[in-house]
Amino acid sequence: MSQTIAISGKGGVGKTTIAALLIKYLAKHFTDRDILIIDGDPASNIPEVLGMETDLDKSISRVTYHLKQKIEKGSLPPGYDKGLHLQNEIYKIMYEEDDYDVLVLGRGEGKGCYCFINNLLKNILDPLEENYDIIFLDMEAGLEHFSRRTDRDVDELIIVTDMSRMGFNTMDRIVEISKEVHLTFSKYWIIGNRFDEEAKPILAKRVADLKDKFKIDIEVIGHIPQNKDITMRNLNGDALIDLPEDNPAYLEAEKMGKRIFKH
Ligand SMILES: Nc1ncnc2c1ncn2[C@@H]1O[C@H](COP(=O)(O)OP(=O)(O)OP(=O)(O)O)[C@@H](O)[C@H]1O
Ligand SMILES: [Mg+2]
Numbered sequence: 001m002s003q004t005i006a007i008s009g010k011g012g013v014g015k016t017t018i019a020a021l022l023i024k025y026l027a028k029h030f031t032d033r034d035i036l037i038i039d040g041d042p043a044s045n046i047p048e049v050l051g052m053e054t055d056l057d058k059s060i061s062r063v064t065y066h067l068k069q070k071i072e073k074g075s076l077p078p079g080y081d082k083g084l085h086l087q088n089e090i091y092k093i094m095y096e097e098d099d100y101d102v103l104v105l106g107r108g109e110g111k112g113c114y115c116f117i118n119n120l121l122k123n124i125l126d127p128l129e130e131n132y133d134i135i136f137l138d139m140e141a142g143l144e145h146f147s148r149r150t151d152r153d154v155d156e157l158i159i160v161t162d163m164s165r166m167g168f169n170t171m172d173r174i175v176e177i178s179k180e181v182h183l184t185f186s187k188y189w190i191i192g193n194r195f196d197e198e199a200k201p202i203l204a205k206r207v208a209d210l211k212d213k214f215k216i217d218i219e220v221i222g223h224i225p226q227n228k229d230i231t232m233r234n235l236n237g238d239a240l241i242d243l244p245e246d247n248p249a250y251l252e253a254e255k256m257g258k259r260i261f262k263h
Helices: 015-029 060-073 082-093 115-129 165-180 197-214 228-236 248-260
Strands: 003-009 035-040 101-104 134-139 156-161 187-193 218-224
Touching: 003 015, 003 165, 015 035, 015 134, 015 156, 015 187, 015 218, 015 248, 060 082, 060 115, 082 101, 082 115, 156 165, 165 197, 187 197, 187 248, 197 218, 218 248
Parallel strands: 003 134, 003 156, 035 101, 035 134, 156 187, 187 218
Antiparallel strands: none
């Protein structure tokens, strides 16, 4: 059984940063496992924080866009197996790193209906995901993807918040919407990012209220401090995955990773 986990929260709260820290933990401690990272943010930052060569052509939306164009132009031979074509193209755009594979969803390109292609895609991605033990998704900010239910196969949800009212409100809305659209997460993990001591009990209270109201398995798993090395790496364009292992933010993420990921 694979474990599928997505990370969500308000814009700019640190989703991709925390994703990178948790992926660093996975790369170090789950070397015997097959790991798939999915970058579900149209603004795609995962390759950068993981220190990979970024290639804009390597995204699922590019591949589906090109296929759609070919279908519309009628340039495919009769009886052409579009599903097989898509499958081959997806293998070509997969980044294969030493410790994990990475798939970038990319930005929706062109207008019109992708329903046919999206169905083909689902038939390819579902069996592909079965090849992995852990699938970890970095999502775009906000809530829209929840109502589109792009996360329907996700088992557990991480919600990141900073010490802002909007961050807390977005956390509440994410939980509410997930219940409204009947997404059944077996666990909601809450992470406070850039947190001071004073804000911790406020978050704990908000999460206890959510637990009472929605009768869900939800808990604050920890807090990541504001960290100078993370700031400087971001400014200099240096990969977060290369943070030293004694970095305090990484050490906190390591404690969380130990509880979140199942061997
Ligand atoms: N703990 C931290 N210490 C220092 N800087 C941080 C920390 N967490 C996040 N940042 C910085 O905050 C900014 C936003 O972080 P990040 O890109 O991870 O947020 P996000 O939630 O993924 O944003 P988006 O909604 O755009 O995807 C980045 O510049 C990042 O370096
Ligand atoms: Mg992000």
